[in-house]
Amino acid sequence: MTRSARPARFTLHPDFAVGDVDPRLFGSFVEHLGRCVYTGIHEPGHPTADGAGLRGDVLDLIRELGVTAIRYPGGNFVSGHKWEDSVGPVDQRPRRLDLAWRSTETHRFGLSEFIRFVRAVGPQAEPMMAVNLGTRGVAEAIELQEYANHPSGTALSDLRAAHGDKDPYDIRLWCLGNEMDGPWQTGHKTAEEYGRLAAETARAMRQIDPALELVACGSSGRSMETFAAWEATVLAETYDLVDHISLHAYYEETDGDRDSFLASAVDMESFIETAVATCDHIGARLKSTKRINLSFDEWNVWYQRRTALRPEEDWQEAPRLLEDHYTVTDAVVLGSLLIALLRHADRVTIACLAQLVNVIAPILTEPGGPAWRQTTFHPFAQASRHGRGRVLDVRVDSPTYDTAKFGAVPLLHATAVRADDGTVTVFAVNRGQTEPLPLEVTLLGMDLTTVVEHTAVADADPEARNTLDDPERVTPHDVAGTRLGDGVLTATLEPLSWNVIRLA
Ligand code: AHR
Numbered sequence: 001m002t003r004s005a006r007p008a009r010f011t012l013h014p015d016f017a018v019g020d021v022d023p024r025l026f027g028s029f030v031e032h033l034g035r036c037v038y039t040g041i042h043e044p045g046h047p048t049a050d051g052a053g054l055r056g057d058v059l060d061l062i063r064e065l066g067v068t069a070i071r072y073p074g075g076n077f078v079s080g081h082k083w084e085d086s087v088g089p090v091d092q093r094p095r096r097l098d099l100a101w102r103s104t105e106t107h108r109f110g111l112s113e114f115i116r117f118v119r120a121v122g123p124q125a126e127p128m129m130a131v132n133l134g135t136r137g138v139a140e141a142i143e144l145q146e147y148a149n150h151p152s153g154t155a156l157s158d159l160r161a162a163h164g165d166k167d168p169y170d171i172r173l174w175c176l177g178n179e180m181d182g183p184w185q186t187g188h189k190t191a192e193e194y195g196r197l198a199a200e201t202a203r204a205m206r207q208i209d210p211a212l213e214l215v216a217c218g219s220s221g222r223s224m225e226t227f228a229a230w231e232a233t234v235l236a237e238t239y240d241l242v243d244h245i246s247l248h249a250y251y252e253e254t255d256g257d258r259d260s261f262l263a264s265a266v267d268m269e270s271f272i273e274t275a276v277a278t279c280d281h282i283g284a285r286l287k288s289t290k291r292i293n294l295s296f297d298e299w300n301v302w303y304q305r306r307t308a309l310r311p312e313e314d315w316q317e318a319p320r321l322l323e324d325h326y327t328v329t330d331a332v333v334l335g336s337l338l339i340a341l342l343r344h345a346d347r348v349t350i351a352c353l354a355q356l357v358n359v360i361a362p363i364l365t366e367p368g369g370p371a372w373r374q375t376t377f378h379p380f381a382q383a384s385r386h387g388r389g390r391v392l393d394v395r396v397d398s399p400t401y402d403t404a405k406f407g408a409v410p411l412l413h414a415t416a417v418r419a420d421d422g423t424v425t426v427f428a429v430n431r432g433q434t435e436p437l438p439l440e441v442t443l444l445g446m447d448l449t450t451v452v453e454h455t456a457v458a459d460a461d462p463e464a465r466n467t468l469d470d471p472e473r474v475t476p477h478d479v480a481g482t483r484l485g486d487g488v489l490t491a492t493l494e495p496l497s498w499n500v501i502r503l504a
Helices: 056-065 076-080 111-121 138-149 155-162 191-208 229-238 258-262 264-285 328-343 377-386
Strands: 008-012 017-020 027-029 069-072 096-098 103-105 126-131 173-176 213-216 244-251 293-301 348-353 363-365 371-373 390-392 400-403 407-410 412-418 424-430 437-443 451-457 483-485 488-493 497-503
Touching: 008 412, 027 293, 056 111, 056 363, 056 371, 056 377, 069 111, 069 348, 111 126, 126 138, 138 155, 138 191, 173 191, 191 213, 191 229, 213 229, 229 244, 229 264, 244 264, 258 264, 258 328, 258 400, 264 293, 264 328, 293 328, 328 377, 328 412, 328 424, 328 451, 328 497, 377 424, 377 451, 377 497, 412 437, 424 437, 424 488, 451 488, 488 497
Parallel strands: 008 437, 027 069, 027 348, 069 126, 126 173, 173 213, 213 244, 244 293, 293 348
Antiparallel strands: 017 390, 096 103, 363 371, 390 412, 400 407, 412 424, 424 497, 437 488, 451 497, 483 488
16 A cells, blocks of 8 residues: 655765675676576577577577676576586587586587687676585586686697687686585585585685686575574685675565565665675774675576476476566566665675576577567666666655555665766656556755656566567666756656666
């Protein structure tokens, strides 16, 4: 129930800022899972494929999406992965059981193909490589690092050259395992076991290259029984050796409770704030001046309750797994999750939308056929394009609505980013399902006179989707009536909408 129809308000001033946006906040994730790689980004023989088998239509969409850091090769997959299987002549690579997703991995796409893919995405993209700390350990991590990054003159760097890649890949950003707190993880560990292993691995990797950026595994969800205690134990071991700790969160509508689903970012913001508090608590205990930042390296809407591995699909190559088809409601929630990340840009320096293609992804493909944008593609692409610069402090005064999970929640969720050229973009979500929400923003200390555009993702049907037959059903549309005069921006936000308002 909406409590009041009064306008939602906030004030912007350039002197009151959260922090600068790290471009890696707009990262994504490619896992060997289902069809993310095979028939997603890689499909030799597809009409748009290049000589390396990379789909040109998908690459175009990924560039438009504007992703930066791309995490690889998993996910749960990495915890049973032998990196050596994924290099060298493709026809000699082994087929292996992937225990995580009960699939057969052919390794037709591996490390060098991934690096080629990241370079094809463009200069804004960078690899974020995960090492296996489930079934493997320190030795294999530094061997992979030597293969990938050492220039030449050692067995593994020369092997890379013999495989055709003379120049090192120069991977700067590394994840020390994946979700090691989760009992489902191959090689799952206690916090003490993982903390020691992560510290030893980080120390060895830094012996080769002290300047690497390293991410330790935090909790795979804040509902994990070990959340916060896990982070505290792991950071007590690794504080001086790592730069970031990871967070993962997925949201879905349950039991028809759309009001709570639309407030998912309340949970995400509180997860971030608790993780920051835990990092800083360990820093204080260690009397350290160093700050650990957050890598929110898996986040999205994911209908996990509808996801089941089907026995009849066991050990198939690239089966259709986790192919969620997103609605306009999902797009609005995803936009709100982006707002949550931006509102914490001072501490969230990396974030990866999980995943990139086909698997809970903003892009869908058909083998041999087209690729298209899901509803969720649009808020991400717009935020990545216009959300670069300094996040301004937004303190919302908004009418509220009642939710079963979070109590009274503001109808307005918003942030604002000021670019280097002084232009400002307001990102705003109206969580209300039925009523338009009037918005008033007071602009102080900035010479802003013009509304460049106001677009919204919204639809009369909250279940509207983009499909193979109707791929443009949901796209951002222009919103009329938005004004800027006497230093006050006024707009009306449609019910259940994601809004981008650009001011110059
Ligand atoms: O993104 C899908 C899976 O979710 C990842 O493999 C895993 O890390 C997480 O549980």
